[in-house]
Structures are given as C-alpha cells and as structure tokens.
Amino acid sequence: MRSDGKDDPIRTPPASLSAVAECAAWNGDVGYETSPPIDLRVRAAARGDRAHAASLLAELLPRVRNLVRYLVRGDDEVDDLAQEGLLAVLRGLHTYRGEGSLESWVDRVVARTVFAHLKRRQHDPARAGVHGVELAVSIGDGAPPDVYVSRRLMAALLDELPFDQRHALVLHHVLGMSVPEISDELSVPSETVRSRLRLGMARLRARVGEER
Amino acid sequence: MSTQSNRPLLPPLDSAPGPAAEIPTARAAGIVDAVLREHGLGEPTGESGRGGGASRFGRTGWQVAAGAAVVLGVAGAVMAAYEYLTHGEPVPTRGAPPAREPSTSSGGEGRRLTPAMPAAPAAGELPARVAVEPAPESADAVAQSPQPRAPEDLLRLANELRAGRRWRAAEQMYVRVRREYGSAPQAYPATIAAAALRLEHLGDPRGALRMFRAALAAKPGGPLALEARQGIADCHRALGDAASEAQALRELLASHPGSALGPRAEARLRELSSQEP
Numbered sequence: 313m314r315s316d317g318k319d320d321p322i323r324t325p326p327a328s329l330s331a332v333a334e335c336a337a338w339n340g341d342v343g344y345e346t347s348p349p350i351d352l353r354v355r356a357a358a359r360g361d362r363a364h365a366a367s368l369l370a371e372l373l374p375r376v377r378n379l380v381r382y383l384v385r386g387d388d389e390v391d392d393l394a395q396e397g398l399l400a401v402l403r404g405l406h407t408y409r410g411e412g413s414l415e416s417w418v419d420r421v422v423a424r425t426v427f428a429h430l431k432r433r434q435h436d437p438a439r440a441g442v443h444g445v446e447l448a449v450s451i452g453d454g455a456p457p458d459v460y461v462s463r464r465l466m467a468a469l470l471d472e473l474p475f476d477q478r479h480a481l482v483l484h485h486v487l488g489m490s491v492p493e494i495s496d497e498l499s500v501p502s503e504t505v506r507s508r509l510r511l512g513m514a515r516l517r518a519r520v521g522e523e524r
Numbered sequence: 525m526s527t528q529s530n531r532p533l534l535p536p537l538d539s540a541p542g543p544a545a546e547i548p549t550a551r552a553a554g555i556v557d558a559v560l561r562e563h564g565l566g567e568p569t570g571e572s573g574r575g576g577g578a579s580r581f582g583r584t585g586w587q588v589a590a591g592a593a594v595v596l597g598v599a600g601a602v603m604a605a606y607e608y609l610t611h612g613e614p615v616p617t618r619g620a621p622p623a624r625e626p627s628t629s630s631g632g633e634g635r636r637l638t639p640a641m642p643a644a645p646a647a648g649e650l651p652a653r654v655a656v657e658p659a660p661e662s663a664d665a666v667a668q669s670p671q672p673r674a675p676e677d678l679l680r681l682a683n684e685l686r687a688g689r690r691w692r693a694a695e696q697m698y699v700r701v702r703r704e705y706g707s708a709p710q711a712y713p714a715t716i717a718a719a720a721l722r723l724e725h726l727g728d729p730r731g732a733l734r735m736f737r738a739a740l741a742a743k744p745g746g747p748l749a750l751e752a753r754q755g756i757a758d759c760h761r762a763l764g765d766a767a768s769e770a771q772a773l774r775e776l777l778a779s780h781p782g783s784a785l786g787p788r789a790e791a792r793l794r795e796l797s798s799q800e801p
Contacts, residue, residue: 360564360565362560362565362782363782365560365563365565366556366557366560366565366782366783366786366787367787369556369559369560370552370553370556370787370788371539371787373552373555373556374539374540374541374544374552375537375538375539377544377547378537378538378539378540378542378543378544379537380544381543381544381545382537382543387544387545390544390545391547391551391555394544394555395555395558395559398555398556398559399559399562399563402559402560402563403563415537419537459540459541459542460540460541460542460546461542462542463535463541463542463543464542464543464545466533466534466543467542467543481534482534485532485533485534485536486534486535486536486537487536487537488536513533516533516534517533520533
C-alpha cells in the first residue's frame with residue numbers, strides 16, 4: 313500500500329492468488345511475476361519454522377496415512393511408514409517449486425518412500441513387522457461410518473492382490489496418475505502398466521462381487 | 525460387502541477417515557513430533573525454537589515411544605521407554621544414537637515408533653552362536669502366579685496382552701504395575717496405558733479420567749503430560765461434559781505451547797464455542 317492509500321500498481325497481486333500467497337507477494341517473498349505462488353506456510357516450514365512445519369505435517373498426516381495404507385498390506389506398518397514419508401516430505405520441502413498442487417507433490421514423495429521400503433524389505437525377509445492392533449474408531453472427527461468401513465474393506469481386498477497390480481491401481485485411480493506417469497514412476501513399460509491395471513481391476517471387481 | 529453404485533471402487537485420495545485405521549489425536553501428535561524431532565526441530569524453547577542439541581529438546585525419542593505405546597500398546601516401544609527409565613540413559617544427542625536405541629532397518633536417523641526387527645543372516649550364513657532360550661512364560665501364567673515379578677516384566681506382559689486385544693487383562697496388568705510398584709519408573713507409563721484402555725476399549729471414561737489425573741498429578745511436567753491432558757479432555761468429551769472438556773483443552777494449550785496437538789485443540793475449542801447456546 314502506498315503512502316497515499318492507493319495500491320502500488322507494480323506490487324498489486326493478481327486476483328487469482330490465494331490470500332496467503334498475496335501476503336507473501338507483498339512481503340516480497342514470492343516473485344509472483346516470474347514463478348508460481350507457494351503457500352507461505354510451506355516456505356516457512358522449509359526454512360525450519362517449527363510451528364508452521366508442525367501445522368503442515370498435522371494437516372498432511374491423515375492423507376499420508378491413507379496413501380500408505382493403500383500401498384501396503386495391513387495396518388501394522390502404516391504409522392511407521394507415514395512417519396518416514398513425512399520426514400522425506402519435510403526434508404525435500406525446499407525442492408517443491410509450486411508446480412502442481414502440494415498434495416500431489418507430497419503423494420509422490422510418500423509413494424516413493426513406501427516403494428523404497430518395500431524394495432529393501434524384499435531383501436530382509438526376517439523383518440516381519442510388529443503385529444499392531446486395530447483400534448476402534450476414535451471419538452470425535454465424526455466420519456460417516458459407512459464410508460470409513462467401505463474404504464477399510466477395500467483396502468483389505470487390495471491386500472489380496474499382488475503388489476504390482478495393487479500399486480498400479482492405486483497410482484492410477486487413487487492418485488490420478490496417467491499410464492505414462494506410472495510407467496516412469498515404476499520404470500516399467502506402458503503396456504505392462506495397462507496389463508496390471510486390467511488384471512488388477514478385474515480381480516478387484518470379482519472380489520467385490522463375491523462380497524455382495 | 526456392498527458398495528454404493530455412486531461411489532467408485534477406489535476413490536481419489538483425500539484426508540477423510542479410511543482406509544487407514546483411525547488413531548487418537550495423541551497418537552497423531554506423537555507421529556508429527558517424532559518427524560519434527562528427526563528433522564532437528566525439537567520442542568520450541570524460549571529462544572529460536574529450532575533444536576540445536578539434545579538439551580533443548582523437551583521431549584526425547586523414548587518419551588515419544590512411551591506415548592506411542594500408550595495408544596497402540598506396541599511392546600517394543602514401551603520396552604525402549606522403560607529401558608531409559610530403569611537404566612538412566614542420558615538424553616540422546618543429535619547424530620549420536622544411544623546405546624540402547626532399537627535398530628532400524630532403514631538405517632535412517634531418529635527413532636521409529638515401532639522398533640525394527642533385527643536383520644536375518646544372509647542366505648547360507650549361520651549365526652556364530654545359537655543361544656537356547658527357555659520358552660517365554662505366558663501372560664496368563666504370570667497374571668495368576670502369586671510370585672513377585674519385576675515391574676519391567678509385568679509391563680512387558682501387559683503390552684503383550686494389549687497386542688493380543690485382551691483389553692481387560694492388559695488393563696489389570698497395568699494396574700498391577702501401578703499398585704505393586706507405585707514408586708518405580710514403570711508405574712507412570714503403566715498408569716497412562718491403563719487409562720487409555722479404560723477410555724478406548726473398556727467403556728470406562730470415569731475410571732480413565734481418574735487415572736489420567738493421577739498420572740498428571742504425579743508428574744505435572746512428565747514426558748506423557750501432553751498425552752495425559754489430551755486424555756482428560758477426551759474423557760470429558762466421552763462423558764458429555766463440554767465445559768470441562770473446554771477447560772482441559774485450554775490447560776493443554778497453556779501448558780504445551782507449540783505442540784502438534786495445539787491446532788486440533790484450538791479447532792475443538794472453536795467447535796465447542798459454536799455449540800454454546
């Protein structure tokens with residue numbers, strides 16, 4: 313704001329920017345004319361601001377836990393891998409350039425963390441994991457019980473699929489990745505991805521039909 | 525199982541509950557705190573708030589492990605916690621894992637909430653020595669035996685009972701630790717664990733409230749004080765006492781500024797305020 317009370321015509325941010333990005337622009341933190349706006353909180357967390365990092369992680373945790381559960385069998389490792397995934401997110405936050413949504417970026421980081429863990433575990437068969445306890449739905453945060461239950465059951469059906477089909481299904485349907493993107497991510501040919509999707513979905517639909 | 529026709533088999537990812545099992549807020553806060561600690565962002569101090577050494581960390585890894593064990597009852601996490609308690613291990617410094625820290629298969633720094641299983645020997649390789657250990661005694665046998673037991677043994681068995689979903693038996697074992705070894709370090713996490721079981725699985729929020737309060741009174745600034753305060757708030761909520769719940773949340777925020785539980789506590793306070801007539 314100029315001293316005459318009028319907006320600075322050079323610094324006035326476009327109306328499409330979020331309020332947070334507007335603050336960043338006014339503060340000179342974001343060159344919005346040359347790069348996409350990035351949530352101020354993300355920038356602060358990347359700089360080591362504990363409060364912003366804690367707030368960001370707390371907000372991301374439910375999504376991250378859900379993604380991990382989609383990718384691994386059972387509940388035992390979900391929290392450990394969610395922790396590992398969030399740590400990878402925090403460590404790599406300074407590399408997020410605002411291209412695409414933060415959630416999509418986080419999803420990719422977490423997925424890669426899980427895949428790396430599963431690959432390491434292939435060579436360590438003794439790591440059976442600790443059998444955890446399925447907790448009842450906690451009080452509060454009232455989730456529609458039918459949605460929650462159906463998602464839990466879907467994860468249980470995914471547990472029956474081979475990992476290659478499961479991961480292709482999750483990357484495509486849950487994360488919205490295209491076949492070429494999945495092909496790059498998993499380092500397999502596109503035709504292999506399509507085959508895994510086809511076979512995996514066929515098995516999933518068959519199991520869903522059996523459950524009815 | 526039936527799926528509604530208007531709901532996709534695999535919906536796009538979101539933060540709504542499912543498919544990951546829901547966890548109590550204290551558990552979620554413990555995960556966030558552990559990540560922050562591993563990243564070098566310990567509890568905020570009066571200074572910059574950015575952890576530079578172990579002495580500035582308000583909560584150490586074993587405390588988080590104990591907190592995690594309260595909620596999930598993972599035997600290894602509580603083992604790590606009371607190992608610190610009983611052996612008086614110093615607060616770990618950054619980059620220098622303590623001698624008793626459980627190994628992690630990933631090799632990453634920091635402590636996992638659940639300890640990694642030890643790596644198996646390579647194919648064809650035999651361990652240098654094969655120790656023959658007696659079969660572990662069952663928790664039932666210990667529970668029924670009048671023979672005195674060490675508090676760490678009772679705590680371990682309580683965790684095993686909890687892992688086996690034997691809520692009542694686990695709670696009784698935790699209470700036994702508290703009753704027989706009230707002055708021992710193990711009594712504190714045992715009290716919190718028993719309280720959590722009463723609240724979450726045994727339908728006894730009043731009993732849970734007494735135990736959370738007892739733990740907080742015993743150690744107002746203890747390593748599980750945050751969990752105890754959150755537990756008190758949850759008990760009041762279960763009892764339908766909105767005023768007491770709000771007071772408990774305000775005390776939590778005042779006592780633990782900057783904790784990962786803060787945003788949720790504030791959100792719940794706003795929700796309670798909006799419900800006032």
